[in-house]
Amino acid sequence: MAEKQQFDVWKEDMEPVLDSKLDEFHLLGYNRATKEDIWRCVTERLNKKKHYVPFYAFTNELLNLKASVYMTWLTVNSYKEPEDWFAEFEETESKK
Template sequence: MEEKQQFEVWKEDVQPALTSKVEEFHMLGYDRATEEELWECVIAKLRREKKLVQIHYLVSSILTLKATDYMTWLTVGAYKAPNWFSSDEELVFGGN
């Protein structure tokens, strides 16, 4: 029987690593990076793992996350988001 990952249980335990990584990204100029987004990015990557992930591997994944990997994850997420311009409705800007 396949075991399911329970990352949410560890979220509070790895909070210092998330905070550190967000501060690093802010120093690199990625001011809009948040702990929640970094958490979702790392978890999305780890969910593809075939084996059971242990907490030390989770912390390592957070601390070794590269800004380029984070930005790629954001870009892919933006492409997967619903298309605002797909409807036939006319967009109205300002007070027209």
């Protein structure tokens, strides 16, 4: 029987790693990247694995996350999640 992953327990311990990865993405020009999105990207990818992922493997996966993998994940999720794409535009227009 496979053990259930509990990545959320590690989130506080991973803050320095998330900060480092966020800084890396911002330096590469991905200024809209967030720690929460990076976290969700890695945890969703690792939840697909059939075996238990230890802490060191999770850290390695987070540190080795490529910007292209992150951007692909964002693109796929943007199609999955219904979002009002024009809400931001409408807010700025109504303030004028």
